[in-house]
Amino acid sequence: MTPSLFFIQLAILLLPGVLWARIDAAYGNKRDQSQFEFGIRVILFGLTSYAATYVLFLLLNAPFEMIDLANAADKNVLTRGMVIQTLWAILVGFSASxxxxxxVNYKILTRILQGIRATKRYGDEDVWEFTFNSNSADVQFVHIRDFANKVVYSGWVLVFSETEKLRELVLSEVDVYDFEGNLISSPPRLYIAREPEGLHIEFPIQPTRPEVTDNVK
Known part of the structure; x- marks a missing residue:
């Protein structure tokens, strides 16, 4: 087998891990990562995908073919059975991603650790992302006070940015008031962009679970 063909087959076998790592980089991991870190994630996610596929094959009582890496340079790795397993691993890896x-986005592990009072930290992201990633109405309805223009934007958070360079929000069912409480307008959608240090947000809905807010400091 030529080296180029070997690497092509190896790349095909790594597709489950590549797919999972790409999805994680685009929608899960909020910080920049090096090529080395991405490669490690590809391998770990790929191994997890194949391990889960192996368990699935055991439950279905289907034969699972092991990869013979020791002789991979001398013979074809992608047998018919291996191709089928790789396709299944891609599907399993996508579902697992x-x-x-x-x-990752809903901080399941962090919330479990907070629930058992093992930690009060909310994770590596800032409070902005942690707050608006919650699906609770307590933090999804906001009052944004614009002190420069002396107006208040009141509405539901529809979309929020996940970058530290600019805080962006898209609100729905919006009411805009002046500081005297007079209604100015009621647009169905409103886009707001501010510098991180120039945004004042209030959450008027009373939290239903105050013990959760006590853990976030």
Whole structure:
């Protein structure tokens, strides 16, 4: 087998991990990562995908073919059985990446640790991302006070930015008031962009679970 063909086959076998790592980089991991870190994630996610596929094959009582890496340079790796397993691993890896995104974006592990009072930290992201990633109405309805223009934007958070360079929000069902409480306008959608240090946001809905807010400091 030529080296080029070997690497092509190896790349095909790594597709489950590449797909998962790409999804994680685009929608889950909020910080920049080096090529080395991305490669490690590809390998770990790929191994996890194949391990889950192996368990699935055991439950289905289907034969699972092991990769013979020791002789991979001398013979074809992508047998018919291996191709089928790789396709299944891609499907399993994609499904697992969705579950992974829920766990990362909704801070499942962090919330569990907070629930048992093992930590009060909310993770590596800033409070902005942690707050608006919550699906609770307590933090999804906001009052934004614009002291420069002396207006208040009141509405539901529809979209928020995940960058530290500029705080962006798209609100729905918006009411705009002046500081005297007079209604100025009621647009169905409103886009707001401010510098991180120039945004004042209030959450008027009373939290239903005050013990959760006590953990975030």
């Amino acid at each position: 969705i579950i992974w995104l829920y766990a």
